[in-house]
Amino acid sequence: MARLQDTSQRGGIDIRDLSMTYRRGREVTQALSACSLTIPEGGWASLIGASGCGKSTLLRILADIVQPSGGSATLGGMTPAEARATRSFALVSQQSVLLPWRRMLENVELGLEVARADRAERRRRAEEAIELVGLRGFERAYPHELSGGMRQRAAIARALTLRPRFLLMDEPFGALDELTRASLNFELLRILEETSATLLLVTHSIAEAIILSDVVAVMSPRPGRIVHKLEIGFGHHRTDAMRDDPAFAAHEAELRHALHGDPGVTRPAIREPAFA
Amino acid sequence: MSLTLSAGGAMAWRGAARVVPPALGLAALLAAWAVLTEAGIIAPYLLPKPSAVLAEILTNNEPLWRHGQLTAMEALLGFAIGNIVGVVVAVLMGWFPAFKRCVLPLALVTRGMPMVAITPILVLMLDRGLVPIVTVVSIAVYFPTLITMVRGLESADVEYHELLHSLSASRLQRLLIVELPAALPFLFTALKIGASIAFIVAITGEWVGASAGLGYLIVISGEYFKLAMMWSAIIVASGLTLVTLGCVMLVEKLLGRWTARGEGMA
Numbered sequence: 001m002a003r004l005q006d007t008s009q010r011g012g013i014d015i016r017d018l019s020m021t022y023r024r025g026r027e028v029t030q031a032l033s034a035c036s037l038t039i040p041e042g043g044w045a046s047l048i049g050a051s052g053c054g055k056s057t058l059l060r061i062l063a064d065i066v067q068p069s070g071g072s073a074t075l076g077g078m079t080p081a082e083a084r085a086t087r088s089f090a091l092v093s094q095q096s097v098l099l100p101w102r103r104m105l106e107n108v109e110l111g112l113e114v115a116r117a118d119r120a121e122r123r124r125r126a127e128e129a130i131e132l133v134g135l136r137g138f139e140r141a142y143p144h145e146l147s148g149g150m151r152q153r154a155a156i157a158r159a160l161t162l163r164p165r166f167l168l169m170d171e172p173f174g175a176l177d178e179l180t181r182a183s184l185n186f187e188l189l190r191i192l193e194e195t196s197a198t199l200l201l202v203t204h205s206i207a208e209a210i211i212l213s214d215v216v217a218v219m220s221p222r223p224g225r226i227v228h229k230l231e232i233g234f235g236h237h238r239t240d241a242m243r244d245d246p247a248f249a250a251h252e253a254e255l256r257h258a259l260h261g262d263p264g265v266t267r268p269a270i271r272e273p274a275f276a
Numbered sequence: 277m278s279l280t281l282s283a284g285g286a287m288a289w290r291g292a293a294r295v296v297p298p299a300l301g302l303a304a305l306l307a308a309w310a311v312l313t314e315a316g317i318i319a320p321y322l323l324p325k326p327s328a329v330l331a332e333i334l335t336n337n338e339p340l341w342r343h344g345q346l347t348a349m350e351a352l353l354g355f356a357i358g359n360i361v362g363v364v365v366a367v368l369m370g371w372f373p374a375f376k377r378c379v380l381p382l383a384l385v386t387r388g389m390p391m392v393a394i395t396p397i398l399v400l401m402l403d404r405g406l407v408p409i410v411t412v413v414s415i416a417v418y419f420p421t422l423i424t425m426v427r428g429l430e431s432a433d434v435e436y437h438e439l440l441h442s443l444s445a446s447r448l449q450r451l452l453i454v455e456l457p458a459a460l461p462f463l464f465t466a467l468k469i470g471a472s473i474a475f476i477v478a479i480t481g482e483w484v485g486a487s488a489g490l491g492y493l494i495v496i497s498g499e500y501f502k503l504a505m506m507w508s509a510i511i512v513a514s515g516l517t518l519v520t521l522g523c524v525m526l527v528e529k530l531l532g533r534w535t536a537r538g539e540g541m542a
Binding site: 063064065084085087089090091093095097099101110111113114115162 | 433435436438439440441442443444445449453454457460532
């Protein structure tokens with residue numbers, strides 16, 4: 001497991017001029033166009049946009065599931081394929097993708113099982129992760145016996161067992177009700193503070209993007225491109241109270257305008273975050 | 277009946293609802309058989325009385341036992357070989373798509389061949405007896421298993437494959453962790469089909485290709501007008517099929533609590 005904590009290769013996520021074109025017969029769909037985004041190591045970024053704007057495509061490129069048509073994407077200096085081979089990132093998607101025939105504990109152990117960690121290590125780390133997401137006592141439950149929120153916690157626990165340097169999350173709470181979603185947002189914050197992972201989150205919730213990010217990138221509908229970047233100045237020790245902060249409402253308004261292509265966005269768009 | 281049924285009572289009621297109607301149907305069939313034969317409406321040389329068949333099973337069961345054992349062995353051996361070959365070939369097809377494209381059409385062609393017509397050919401090649409019967413049973417059983425398993429191995433949602441891909445899993449890990457467990461309910465469907473096919477094909481195979489077994493006993497008893505023995509053999513053959521089917525269903529129940537529900541819930 002030593003290579004998972006390799007410190008020689010440092011760095012965040014670097015996306016440069018990424019583009020993606022799908023061809024089906026004569027029909028050509030431009031899913032992504034010249035997307036650039038830099039997330040420093042340990043930083044938290046969100047991609048927000050209407051459904052079908054290509055934000056999932058961007059994440060799938062980083063996860064080495066699809067290959068981009070142009071541009072480059074690196075995680076800690078590695079190509080997505082290298083990052084996948086060294087198990088440097090973990091992917092959490094909207095569907096928890098738990099194997100229905102495995103108990104929750106066995107599902108959480110999956111990543112380590114695939115990485116051929118020994119049994120004791122597997123069990124220890126899985127229990128640690130289960131503790132962290134607050135699922136103690138449900139280890140022996142089958143996925144269909146868990147609520148949607150619990151399944152999603154299990155998926156996050158599974159992602160954490162490999163101690164990934166990069167967490168790629170594709171609408172992880174998109175299928176949950178508002179209340180569960182809000183509480184899981186703050187739980188994820190707590191977990192993120194305990195790990196030092198770099199986060200790239202895809203979401204269509206403005207509030208979720210602000211709560212969980214240092215920088216929010218707004219994407220336009222097809223062809224997906226980043227039209228606006230907003231720095232969230234809340235630091236990394238966040239609490240529920242942040243939602244009552246006037247700055248939160250201001251961020252919310254700005255993102256809402258950017259999302260809806262409102263020409264009356266009063267503040268000039270931040271072209272590049274200060275740290276890029 | 278009280279309006280508030282306890283859970284146990286409701287379960288017993290549902291159990292009874294599943295057992296009682298077929299039992300009634302069977303009783304009605306036996307009653308009709310008894311009435312028609314005892315009253316002489318159907319002559320005993322066409323259909324023996326149920327009492328005569330029962331007496332035959334109780335008193336003269338040595339040939340039933342001997343031939344039944346042989347048929348059971350042939351059917352179960354063929355069942356095992358056919359299923360193993362079917363599963364292995366399906367896994368190979370999933371692993372090597374080119375192999376699948378070459379072999380699957382051929383497998384579909386063997387499906388069209390009538391098993392009864394194949395037996396004499398197998399007898400010519402392999403001589404009479406156990407070997408050709410086991411072979412023909414294997415051929416008949418392997419096909420539904422192959423087709424069902426090919427579909428079963430493909431049944432897992434693409435999300436599971438993407439998950440394993442993102443975890444950098446090997447091809448073998450994908451097979452063992454996702455594809456095979458997902459195919460398990462499909463396998464049991466195939467096993468249930470195969471269980472009845474195995475006995476039917478073994479018995480028809482024995483008509484042409486053997487000098488022993490229940491199929492042979494049925495033919496010989498018919499030729500000598502030993503109708504009670506013939507019907508006893510038919511009943512034993514159906515009994516063997518049902519027992520095998522029951523075993524498959526029991527294993528399925530013990531093994532797959534998730535197959536009945538929760539499937540597809542991620």
